[in-house]
Amino acid sequence: xxxxxINFEEKLSKFAEHFSPKVIAQMNDYxxxxxxxxxxxxxxxxxxxxxxxxxxxGEMRIDFRDGKVELKTGEMIVVPKGVEHRPFAEKECRxxxxxxxxxxxxxxxxxxxTVKEDVWI
Amino acid sequence: xxxxxINFEEKLSKFAEHFSPKVIAQMNDYxxxxxxxxxxxxxxxxxxxxxxxxxxxGEMRIDFRDGKVELKTGEMIVVPKGVEHRPFAEKECRxxxxxxxxxxxxxxxxxxxTVKEDVWI
Numbered sequence: 285x286x287x288x289x290i291n292f293e294e295k296l297s298k299f300a301e302h303f304s305p306k307v308i309a310q311m312n313d314y315x316x317x318x319x320x321x322x323x324x325x326x327x328x329x330x331x332x333x334x335x336x337x338x339x340x341x342g343e344m345r346i347d348f349r350d351g352k353v354e355l356k357t358g359e360m361i362v363v364p365k366g367v368e369h370r371p372f373a374e375k376e377c378r379x380x381x382x383x384x385x386x387x388x389x390x391x392x393x394x395x396x397x398t399v400k401e402d403v404w405i
Numbered sequence: 406x407x408x409x410x411i412n413f414e415e416k417l418s419k420f421a422e423h424f425s426p427k428v429i430a431q432m433n434d435y436x437x438x439x440x441x442x443x444x445x446x447x448x449x450x451x452x453x454x455x456x457x458x459x460x461x462x463g464e465m466r467i468d469f470r471d472g473k474v475e476l477k478t479g480e481m482i483v484v485p486k487g488v489e490h491r492p493f494a495e496k497e498c499r500x501x502x503x504x505x506x507x508x509x510x511x512x513x514x515x516x517x518x519t520v521k522e523d524v525w526i
């Protein structure tokens with residue numbers, strides 16, 4: 285069969301590093317990525333696209349310059365394009381990201397946390 | 406605060422009907438919709454877009470002309486554009502759909518199950 289289910293837990297078991305989402309599926313020109321967040325990410329924005337965070341397991345927070353949003357398992361948020369944000373998770377939080385192919389995790393900010401290349405798992 | 410978390414369970418509690426997904430978020434020109442599936446949907450295809458099914462709670466199946474895929478909580482599939490498919494769920498299954506704004510649930514097939522208008526909840 286050429287079609288098969290993609291299991292989030294199984295995909296998440298294949299890597300350990302934090303803030304390094306891996307591609308698990310493509311819909312048109314968008315990627316679905318699973319990631320493990322822990323600690324502070326950096327302030328950044330995506331100037332040309334919205335970005336979706338879905339919490340699969342755990343709790344995280346997204347800081348904005350004018351507030352913050354707490355997210356837990358079974359919750360999502362769409363961060364609008366051009367809005368600075370900073371993900372944070374006290375304990376490891378497992379997430380599903382949806383964003384256009386080519387979206388860089390650090391947006392305009394760059395730096396050491398930048399994922400250089402999309403990796404499929 | 407203008408940003409807030411979207412809780413799938415809370416959104417799903419707002420309606421009861423089957424095969425009538427409701428819009429809960431927009432990312433660029435894509436909608437996220439929650440839906441409750443039970444029974445057989447109809448055979449259809451979307452000629453101009455892929456379509457993503459994420460199972461939030463329950464079990465479902467997608468029949469293809471050349472096979473089938475079983476999906477359970479924590480699993481997803483992207484049905485490629487132009488591929489005929491037929492969702493089925495024996496018991497009520499709660500799902501998250503991701504698809505372009507304007508995608509019709511019955512695709513090319515039409516009929517009584519067609520959702521005439523996108524409803525935000």
